[in-house]
Amino acid sequence: MTTSVAQTSESKPGNGPSTSDMQYYYQYLYPFKPIFTWLNHSPKPGRDMINRELAMAFRSGAYKRYNSFDSVQEFKNQIQRANPDRFEIGAIYNKPPRNMDSILKAEMKPLEKEVVFDIDMDDYDSYRTCCSGASVCSKCWKFISLAMKVINVALVEDFGYEDFIWVFSGRRGAHCWVSDKRSRLLSDIQRRSVLDYMNVVRERNLDKRLNLKRPYHPHLTRSLDILKPYFVEIILREQDPWRDDDMAFGSLLTGLHDKNLIEVLKRYWKSNPRRSSEQKWSDIDALAASQLKHPSSSKKTDFFNKLHECKEDLVLATLYPKLDVEVTKQTIHLLKAPFCIHPATGNVCVPINETFIPSNAPKLIELQREMEANGNKVENTSLQPFLDQFQQFVNQVTRKELASAKREREDDVDSQF
Amino acid sequence: MFRQSKRRVANRRNFGDQVSRTPGKFILNGITSEEEKQLYQSLYESKLSFYEVPPKGEITLEQFELWAIDRLKVLLEIESCVQRNKTAKEIEIIVKPLLQKLLPFTTEDLQDRKKDYYSHFILRLCFCRSKELREKFIRSETMLLKLRFNMMTSRDQAKFVQTLNLPFLQFISDEEKEQLSTQLYQTISSSLQFQLNLTDETARRQYFEQEKFIKLPFESVIELVGARQVFIKKGYAYLPQFQQLNHIANEFANMLSLALTKTYQTIPRLNEDDRLLPILHHLSTGYTITNFQQHDQFGQASQGEINAKSVYSSAIQENFPLCAKNLMSGLKENHHLRYQGRQQLSFFLKGIGMDVDEALQFWSDAFTSGGQMTQEKFNKEYRYNFRHNYGLEGNRINYKPWDCRTILSRPRPSRGEYHGCPYRDWNVDKLTLELSQGMSLNPSQVTSVLDSVQRTEYTIACTKVFEMTHGGSANTEINDQSHIAHPNLYYERSRQLQKKAGAAIK
Ligand code: SF4
Ligand SMILES: [Zn+2]
Numbered sequence: 072m073t074t075s076v077a078q079t080s081e082s083k084p085g086n087g088p089s090t091s092d093m094q095y096y097y098q099y100l101y102p103f104k105p106i107f108t109w110l111n112h113s114p115k116p117g118r119d120m121i122n123r124e125l126a127m128a129f130r131s132g133a134y135k136r137y138n139s140f141d142s143v144q145e146f147k148n149q150i151q152r153a154n155p156d157r158f159e160i161g162a163i164y165n166k167p168p169r170n171m172d173s174i175l176k177a178e179m180k181p182l183e184k185e186v187v188f189d190i191d192m193d194d195y196d197s198y199r200t201c202c203s204g205a206s207v208c209s210k211c212w213k214f215i216s217l218a219m220k221v222i223n224v225a226l227v228e229d230f231g232y233e234d235f236i237w238v239f240s241g242r243r244g245a246h247c248w249v250s251d252k253r254s255r256l257l258s259d260i261q262r263r264s265v266l267d268y269m270n271v272v273r274e275r276n277l278d279k280r281l282n283l284k285r286p287y288h289p290h291l292t293r294s295l296d297i298l299k300p301y302f303v304e305i306i307l308r309e310q311d312p313w314r315d316d317d318m319a320f321g322s323l324l325t326g327l328h329d330k331n332l333i334e335v336l337k338r339y340w341k342s343n344p345r346r347s348s349e350q351k352w353s354d355i356d357a358l359a360a361s362q363l364k365h366p367s368s369s370k371k372t373d374f375f376n377k378l379h380e381c382k383e384d385l386v387l388a389t390l391y392p393k394l395d396v397e398v399t400k401q402t403i404h405l406l407k408a409p410f411c412i413h414p415a416t417g418n419v420c421v422p423i424n425e426t427f428i429p430s431n432a433p434k435l436i437e438l439q440r441e442m443e444a445n446g447n448k449v450e451n452t453s454l455q456p457f458l459d460q461f462q463q464f465v466n467q468v469t470r471k472e473l474a475s476a477k478r479e480r481e482d483d484v485d486s487q488f
Numbered sequence: 489m490f491r492q493s494k495r496r497v498a499n500r501r502n503f504g505d506q507v508s509r510t511p512g513k514f515i516l517n518g519i520t521s522e523e524e525k526q527l528y529q530s531l532y533e534s535k536l537s538f539y540e541v542p543p544k545g546e547i548t549l550e551q552f553e554l555w556a557i558d559r560l561k562v563l564l565e566i567e568s569c570v571q572r573n574k575t576a577k578e579i580e581i582i583v584k585p586l587l588q589k590l591l592p593f594t595t596e597d598l599q600d601r602k603k604d605y606y607s608h609f610i611l612r613l614c615f616c617r618s619k620e621l622r623e624k625f626i627r628s629e630t631m632l633l634k635l636r637f638n639m640m641t642s643r644d645q646a647k648f649v650q651t652l653n654l655p656f657l658q659f660i661s662d663e664e665k666e667q668l669s670t671q672l673y674q675t676i677s678s679s680l681q682f683q684l685n686l687t688d689e690t691a692r693r694q695y696f697e698q699e700k701f702i703k704l705p706f707e708s709v710i711e712l713v714g715a716r717q718v719f720i721k722k723g724y725a726y727l728p729q730f731q732q733l734n735h736i737a738n739e740f741a742n743m744l745s746l747a748l749t750k751t752y753q754t755i756p757r758l759n760e761d762d763r764l765l766p767i768l769h770h771l772s773t774g775y776t777i778t779n780f781q782q783h784d785q786f787g788q789a790s791q792g793e794i795n796a797k798s799v800y801s802s803a804i805q806e807n808f809p810l811c812a813k814n815l816m817s818g819l820k821e822n823h824h825l826r827y828q829g830r831q832q833l834s835f836f837l838k839g840i841g842m843d844v845d846e847a848l849q850f851w852s853d854a855f856t857s858g859g860q861m862t863q864e865k866f867n868k869e870y871r872y873n874f875r876h877n878y879g880l881e882g883n884r885i886n887y888k889p890w891d892c893r894t895i896l897s898r899p900r901p902s903r904g905e906y907h908g909c910p911y912r913d914w915n916v917d918k919l920t921l922e923l924s925q926g927m928s929l930n931p932s933q934v935t936s937v938l939d940s941v942q943r944t945e946y947t948i949a950c951t952k953v954f955e956m957t958h959g960g961s962a963n964t965e966i967n968d969q970s971h972i973a974h975p976n977l978y979y980e981r982s983r984q985l986q987k988k989a990g991a992a993i994k
Pocket of ligand 2: 201202206207208209210211212
């Protein structure tokens with residue numbers, strides 16, 4: 072696999088769009104209608120959008136909560152008028168959030184919301200050597216792609232969800248929105264548990280052994296199978312974090328189970344500094360075989376089994392995605408809407424899949440240029456493929472919703488007899 | 489007299505589930521004792537109840553209150569255990585004696601059954617009023633159900649499950665089990681090892697071969713999903729039968745939650761009965777602060793060893809709960825205590841075994857040693873007060889030491905006063921300082937105590953402190969780990985441990 076060299080989308084001030092750029096974007100490019108339909112689960116305005124909280128964030132740092140809109144037109148007009156830097160999507164309440172002032176806060180009850188997941192690059196920082204801070208490149212983006220892969224399989228195979236979409240966060244992360252009816256109904260406690268199920272690596276803590284129970288839960292077995300082939304490429308070769316000897320002592324050796332082995336390796340690497348991660352990874356088995364005495368052959372088998380398990384845990388410790396807890400666990404949590412512009416990078420937060428790399432994201436400035444060049448036809452800009460992808464997703468969601476509403480009606484009729 | 493206080497409180501309407509029937513009428517007409525017997529026979533056919541239909545029949549106002557209080561004691565003990573992170577096994581050992589005494593459930597006795605049934609429904613009335621109370625009630629009732637379930641024989645358990653008629657109790661076919669056997673075994677293997685103690689692989693395999701699996705929406709066993717203790721596939725969880733209790737408990741909690749909301753909506757109708765509301769109110773506030781422990785046996789740990797001097801020794805004082813320490817230091821500083829503080833400390837000291845002569849000595853020393861008060865003044869103004877506390881003056885009541893509930897229900901201390909409960913009355917900074925430096929708790933222990941304080945669960949905070957400063961729960965006999973809601977119980981337990989440790993050294 073070839074990779075472009077550290078092509079960064081750095082957040083230098085001045086790189087982001089101006090307020091008039093934003094005005095332009097909301098006027099000509101932002102897909103209000105599909106977003107509305109998606110959140111509403113139907114083209115005809117209903118509770119799911121009318122009672123839905125949207126919040127706007129402004130350049131000044133101001134943050135306006137409890138907005139809600141009755142129609143696509145109103146949605147567009149209000150956003151255009153307020154011209155926020157970005158806006159965020161929250162829960163469906165029992166009453167329209169915009170009436171918040173006139174009703175008691177205690178009477179506002181969140182009812183439903185998409186289940187959302189948030190993964191962020193900084194979680195991988197301890198194993199990321201190609202870039203640091205806000206920068207990303209196609210090499211380290213593989214962490215995110217792989218995370219998406221693992222989560223996708225779990226959502227489909229385990230939870231039975233079908234209607235979800237990943238959205239680029241605009242800089243160095245991705246959000247997943249799950250629209251399946253069953254997921255929208257989850258309570259806070261249930262969201263928390265779904266998250267616990269997914270979150271295997273609670274902290275990518277460098278100096279603690281993961282020490283997962285055996286046998287692995289099938290979700291872990293499967294995740295390991297997915298991650299293993301990439302471990303050599305991403306961790307051992309490209310990122311090569313353990314070439315740094317201190318890193319190796321601090322996060323590789325601490326993952327092993329045997330004191331003597333750790334001592335032997337430490338000594339060896341001290342006298343042979345800066346061996347690559349790949350070399351160090353194979354040193355472990357080699358020295359365990361040549362330098363340690365095992366009292367019996369069955370003890371020896373046990374030892375190598377245990378060592379193998381440690382290595383499996385290390386694969387998970389370095390590559391298994393860690394999901395942000397706060398974002399997922401609360402129904403009322405707000406998350407940036409798809410197709411917003413990242414205020415620092417000017418990137419559009421487009422829907423993505425596992426093959427995406429950040430440099431593929433359209434930038435607002437380029438879109439404006441494309442519009443000027445082609446007579447203001449959105450269809451001819453580089454945004455269009457992403458709009459198509461999103462529309463397809465929305466169609467799928469509304470179709471399902473329709474079918475399930477019909478089923479419910481029939482069930483109701485049935486149960487009357 | 490007795491006849492007058494008899495009140496028919498227990499009709500369907502009051503309990504809210506079926507509001508529509510016979511409005512304005514107060515009793516469910518004549519249920520005979522024979523019918524009553526049969527009713528409870530069927531309700532408790534499998535020894536344990538899901539409390540799905542409201543109770544019928546009559547009970548007296550006294551029963552109403554006493555039964556509720558007894559159940560409350562049990563629930564509070566459970567709540568306290570949960571707060572202190574006790575394991576299910578530990579909770580069982582701690583709560584069992586209380587359960588046998590207050591809410592026996594494996595009996596055939598009609599009164600016991602009625603008590604169990606009614607007390608549950610009465611407490612629903614108390615705890616339906618706020619989300620917080622509802623959650624607490626659901627949590628401890630669900631725990632109670634689990635405890636009792638585990639105390640039953642497996643035959644009774646099976647019988648109980650059958651009567652439940654739960655949705656989704658669908659066992660998977662042998663073919664499906666065969667198909668998924670790898671994943672299913674992988675998932676439950678460690679639970680078999682750690683929960684059922686099957687340390688041997690062959691035993692686990694054998695168990696697995698026999699085990700039946702229930703397929704149900706994963707949301708129904710969400711805790712097990714979060715802990716990755718069930719296998720899930722396409723939105724369904726495969727629950728091994730030995731984990732079934734989790735599912736049952738979950739259904740119970742859901743049912744209860746719905747019922748409580750319903751009860752809440754119908755509770756205004758209760759206003760007609762002005763005798764119930766104060767009781768209900770009393771019960772539900774009592775629940776948030778403390779329980780109703782009564783200890784008549786105080787003073788045992790220190791027979792004859794407490795006198796006006798020895799009470800100052802560190803061997804004695806290190807067993808004091810924070811409220812008593814606070815009073816002692818207030819007294820030392822000011823050579824005086826105001827009325828509330830005097831009462832609280834004097835009863836506490838009486839409770840740890842200080843007799844009246846020593847008490848008079850103690851107080852007069854304390855008050856006069858500052859040089860501001862003469863012995864005459866003390867005799868004139870205070871002697872009576874302390875003698876009175878010992879029942880030697882006035883109406884000669886033998887006052888009992890105050891429990892935490894009493895302490896917490898009195899006026900809060902104002903400036904220059906030292907009575908009350910420091911966990912409630914001190915500000916966070918002062919409390920943190922005392923916990924971390926005075927008692928040398930580590931930061932996470934301090935946080936845990938402050939957590940309880942923030943939830944206004946002062947006696948739980950105090951019980952936690954007791955455990956933390958007494959070598960953790962490992963040090964204590966497990967049946968001595970019940971909730972502390974009396975400063976004198978704190979002292980007794982601490983003193984006994986201290987003596988045991990001393991004996992061990994010798
Ligand atoms: S909880 Fe009770 S024993 Fe503990 S300090 Fe408060 S009043 Fe005293
Ligand atoms: Zn990079």
